[in-house]
Amino acid sequence: MKLSERAQNVQASPIRKLMPYAQTAKKRGIKVYHLNIGQPDIPTPPEMINEYHKFSDQVLAYGPSQGLEVYQENLILYYKKHGINLETKDIIVTTAGSEAITFAMIVVANAGDEIIVPEPFYTNYNGFATMASIKLRAITTHAEDGFALPDDSAFEALISDKTKAIMLCNPGNPTGAVYSKAELTRIANICRKHELFLISDEVYREFIYDGLSHSSVLSLPDFDDNAIMVDSVSKRYSACGARIGCIISRNRAVMEATLKFAQARLCPPTVDQLAANACIFLPDSYFSGIVAEYQARRDLVYNELCAMEGVMCKKPAGAFYIIAKLPIADAEDFVIWMLTEFAIDGETVMSAPAQGFYATDGLGKDELRLAYILNQQDLKKAMYIFGEGLKAYQKIH
Amino acid sequence: MKLSERAQNVQASPIRKLMPYAQTAKKRGIKVYHLNIGQPDIPTPPEMINEYHKFSDQVLAYGPSQGLEVYQENLILYYKKHGINLETKDIIVTTAGSEAITFAMIVVANAGDEIIVPEPFYTNYNGFATMASIKLRAITTHAEDGFALPDDSAFEALISDKTKAIMLCNPGNPTGAVYSKAELTRIANICRKHELFLISDEVYREFIYDGLSHSSVLSLPDFDDNAIMVDSVSKRYSACGARIGCIISRNRAVMEATLKFAQARLCPPTVDQLAANACIFLPDSYFSGIVAEYQARRDLVYNELCAMEGVMCKKPAGAFYIIAKLPIADAEDFVIWMLTEFAIDGETVMSAPAQGFYATDGLGKDELRLAYILNQQDLKKAMYIFGEGLKAYQKIH
Numbered sequence: 125m126k127l128s129e130r131a132q133n134v135q136a137s138p139i140r141k142l143m144p145y146a147q148t149a150k151k152r153g154i155k156v157y158h159l160n161i162g163q164p165d166i167p168t169p170p171e172m173i174n175e176y177h178k179f180s181d182q183v184l185a186y187g188p189s190q191g192l193e194v195y196q197e198n199l200i201l202y203y204k205k206h207g208i209n210l211e212t213k214d215i216i217v218t219t220a221g222s223e224a225i226t227f228a229m230i231v232v233a234n235a236g237d238e239i240i241v242p243e244p245f246y247t248n249y250n251g252f253a254t255m256a257s258i259k260l261r262a263i264t265t266h267a268e269d270g271f272a273l274p275d276d277s278a279f280e281a282l283i284s285d286k287t288k289a290i291m292l293c294n295p296g297n298p299t300g301a302v303y304s305k306a307e308l309t310r311i312a313n314i315c316r317k318h319e320l321f322l323i324s325d326e327v328y329r330e331f332i333y334d335g336l337s338h339s340s341v342l343s344l345p346d347f348d349d350n351a352i353m354v355d356s357v358s359k360r361y362s363a364c365g366a367r368i369g370c371i372i373s374r375n376r377a378v379m380e381a382t383l384k385f386a387q388a389r390l391c392p393p394t395v396d397q398l399a400a401n402a403c404i405f406l407p408d409s410y411f412s413g414i415v416a417e418y419q420a421r422r423d424l425v426y427n428e429l430c431a432m433e434g435v436m437c438k439k440p441a442g443a444f445y446i447i448a449k450l451p452i453a454d455a456e457d458f459v460i461w462m463l464t465e466f467a468i469d470g471e472t473v474m475s476a477p478a479q480g481f482y483a484t485d486g487l488g489k490d491e492l493r494l495a496y497i498l499n500q501q502d503l504k505k506a507m508y509i510f511g512e513g514l515k516a517y518q519k520i521h
Numbered sequence: 522m523k524l525s526e527r528a529q530n531v532q533a534s535p536i537r538k539l540m541p542y543a544q545t546a547k548k549r550g551i552k553v554y555h556l557n558i559g560q561p562d563i564p565t566p567p568e569m570i571n572e573y574h575k576f577s578d579q580v581l582a583y584g585p586s587q588g589l590e591v592y593q594e595n596l597i598l599y600y601k602k603h604g605i606n607l608e609t610k611d612i613i614v615t616t617a618g619s620e621a622i623t624f625a626m627i628v629v630a631n632a633g634d635e636i637i638v639p640e641p642f643y644t645n646y647n648g649f650a651t652m653a654s655i656k657l658r659a660i661t662t663h664a665e666d667g668f669a670l671p672d673d674s675a676f677e678a679l680i681s682d683k684t685k686a687i688m689l690c691n692p693g694n695p696t697g698a699v700y701s702k703a704e705l706t707r708i709a710n711i712c713r714k715h716e717l718f719l720i721s722d723e724v725y726r727e728f729i730y731d732g733l734s735h736s737s738v739l740s741l742p743d744f745d746d747n748a749i750m751v752d753s754v755s756k757r758y759s760a761c762g763a764r765i766g767c768i769i770s771r772n773r774a775v776m777e778a779t780l781k782f783a784q785a786r787l788c789p790p791t792v793d794q795l796a797a798n799a800c801i802f803l804p805d806s807y808f809s810g811i812v813a814e815y816q817a818r819r820d821l822v823y824n825e826l827c828a829m830e831g832v833m834c835k836k837p838a839g840a841f842y843i844i845a846k847l848p849i850a851d852a853e854d855f856v857i858w859m860l861t862e863f864a865i866d867g868e869t870v871m872s873a874p875a876q877g878f879y880a881t882d883g884l885g886k887d888e889l890r891l892a893y894i895l896n897q898q899d900l901k902k903a904m905y906i907f908g909e910g911l912k913a914y915q916k917i918h
Contacts, residue, residue, distance in 0.1 A: 125716060125718065125775075126716070127628055127774055127775065127778055128631045128634065128685065129631050130632075131627065131774075132778070134778060134781040134785075136784065137781070137784035137785065139784075140784045141784070163580075163582050167580055168579070168580055168581040172581070173576065176574070177573070177574045179573050179574070180570070181570075183561070183563070183564055183565055184565040184570070184759070184760045184762040184796075185761055186560050189534075219616050219790075222786035222787060223616075230528065230652050231524055231528040232524065233525050234526050234654065235527075235632030235654040237525065250785070251784065251785020251786070254785075255623075255785070256653065256654075257631065257632040257653075319522060319523070321522065349522045350522060362581070364581065364582055364583040364788075365584055366581055367788070367789065377522070377528075378522075378524065381524055381528035381531060384531040384534070384648065385531055385648060385652055387533065387534035387536075387537045387645075387648065388531075388534065388619070388649055389619035389620070389645070390619060391764070392764065393762065393764040393790045393793050395573055395793065396792065399581075
């Protein structure tokens with residue numbers, strides 16, 4: 125029996141595909157520090173967990189396809205705080221950011237169409253694009269200059285009849301890059317000129333350091349027809365298992381079509397929406413504490429990496445990832461080796477090979493993505509083990 | 522800004538698109554009996570609701586992409602009870618049956634490929650197929666003979682290079698048809714001969730009446746390479762809002778590809794999986810009570826419909842829907858009229874026009890789907906109002 129080409133071609137997740145090596149290591153009694161996946165260790169707000177405890181409907185029923193009204197309305201308040209004015213009809217609640225990305229892609233692009241994405245990019249964009257038979261056209265950015273967006277000509281060189289959108293992740297996973305309002309405006313101008321949508325993945329909105337602030341695609345003037353934003357509560361409230369996100373646009377046609385796709389899958393999970401809803405009114409201090417913690421972790425990981433001989437990285441301004449260029453040929457081989465051959469006092473570290481975050485063949489082969497999602501004590505230990513492992517690996521390779 | 526063709530073409534849900542009329546009716550103070558959507562009124566098992574109350578992890582974390590191990594293992598026990606022997610690797614937990622259907626479709630078919638489905642079929646197959654740019658080829662079945670499957674030649678007339686699978690819903694939504702082992706074997710032989718997958722949607726497995734029993738595609742001998750089953754807890758445990766389903770196949774390549782797509786979307790909701798897991802060990806009496814209740818409802822609705830002049834329907838053997846052919850030209854117009862113009866003592870009935878369940882243009886225009894998901898007292902009242910409404914509508918149309 126032959127599978128579809130998309131099934132034959134779909135990429136294995138570079139974040140998850142090496143997990144069996146970690147499981148085997150654990151079975152050998154090795155403790156593994158997971159810096160490979162963006163699963164924060166920050167406690168989920170008790171307000172959210174309590175909401176699960178409060179659920180007492182007699183029937184756990186379908187909700188509306190666009191999301192529970194109370195949650196939509198409270199999301200309006202959440203975005204208002206961020207200077208984004210919305211109406212209910214601009215928002216469709218989704219099953220996590222994943223579904224929001226899929227909806228955004230299929231609403232703007234047909235099978236065979238193209239979406240331009242700066243690489244390295246959130247690797248799962250590949251899976252969603254493959255699913256929808258959309259081609260991602262990568263525009264390469266570089267660790268050396270902090271993954272700054274290339275100039276207009278680099279974008280325009282990729283634009284053809286098939287191009288339907290540019291997609292950005294801001295703050296960037298895996299780059300940590302934060303795009304300024306001026307940068308976004310420049311990209312918006314390219315989109316206006318070529319009638320492209322700008323899909324902006326803003327799930328790390330709150331995680332911005334050094335006093336920088338976030339610019340949303342929804343805040344750009346005269347850009348409502350082009351702007352589509354995707355969002356998620358997974359990182360915001362350390363609630364990755366809730367699977368609640370949303371897609372937002374002021375373009376009526378986009379939202380009407382999205383609603384039809386949303387109706388086909390009926391609704392996002394009901395209790396999880398109520399739980400996410402309970403987080404809307406967390407005090408501002410909730411985020412300021414967490415952002416300070418992540419900034420300290422970033423500094424720790426960045427400083428440790430800078431102190432390792434031959435390692436190159438730039439200080440990320442947002443999200444909780446850092447890409448490190450290593451003085452070795454094959455970062456994936458190194459990750460596997462760390463899990464199978466190396467340990468200090470029965471402990472080792474897992475990271476994510478960066479190659480899977482690039483669409484261009486051969487790029488990122490000497491790079492890793494580290495997620496700084498552990499407490500500083502563990503992170504300190506993990507970075508020590510990582511550094512010692514790197515030295516040991518270099519000696520024998 | 523131009524949307525994709527699939528966004529322009531995606532069908533509005535015939536189950537949900539008329540909801541604004543119901544909302545308007547409710548704002549006028551009208552009570553609406555909802556027979557349009559398969560949202561059962563049966564209480565969700567307290568064992569399931571309690572599981573939400575028990576959740577006490579400090580971090581609501583990602584689960585495995587294939588589903589929580591404990592739930593996968595308990596699903597094996599559930600299917601064993603139904604005579605289906607599985608291993609963990611045969612099962613991937615999904616975000617409801619919706620995601621399972623999408624996965625099944627994209628793994629077997631490329632954009633432009635075709636899947637054969639007997640019509641009328643679960644209307645949301647349309648949305649999933651449009652999303653994936655797959656063409657559904659409908660093979661018409663008829664209310665007059667209880668929606669029996671047509672003979673081999675009718676299937677073979679539709680099979681071409683582009684055909685990748687036949688898809689069945691068994692027991693059928695919206696038909697209520699239950700396919701015998703002999704019927705399934707016949708379809709399996711067609712699939713073997715033409716190297717097609719058989720995707721079987723079995724979410725109504727337990728809801729079979731008159732002492733009939735269910736035959737699963739996974740029970741057919743020598744058919745493991747072709748068989749893909751999709752399932753959901755939504756109807757089984759009256760838990761539509763939990764959004765937990767699964768896709769099952771013993772074809773390794775199918776499951777390996779599905780896992781890669783599943784990894785892209787990370788995982789199904791964590792707490793909802795635990796809640797579904799709590800239902801695995803419900804006593805058999807749970808289902809026998811519910812099935813008796815649904816059978817009584819079916820008899821009530823069927824008898825009421827048979828007593829209405831000019832209405833044609835066959836007694837469904839499973840699921841909780843019935844298709845009724847009405848003595849009017851435009852069933853959708855009738856549904857809207859019932860919501861806007863008609864009421865008895867401030868009460869009216871909403872049903873689903875059947876046209877959206879057919880892919881062939883013009884079919885089903887005089888048919889409705891009724892879901893018998895209300896208690897018998899309400900159902901009795903609803904059917905009375907429906908009958909009176911039909912008579913009144915016929916007088917003025």
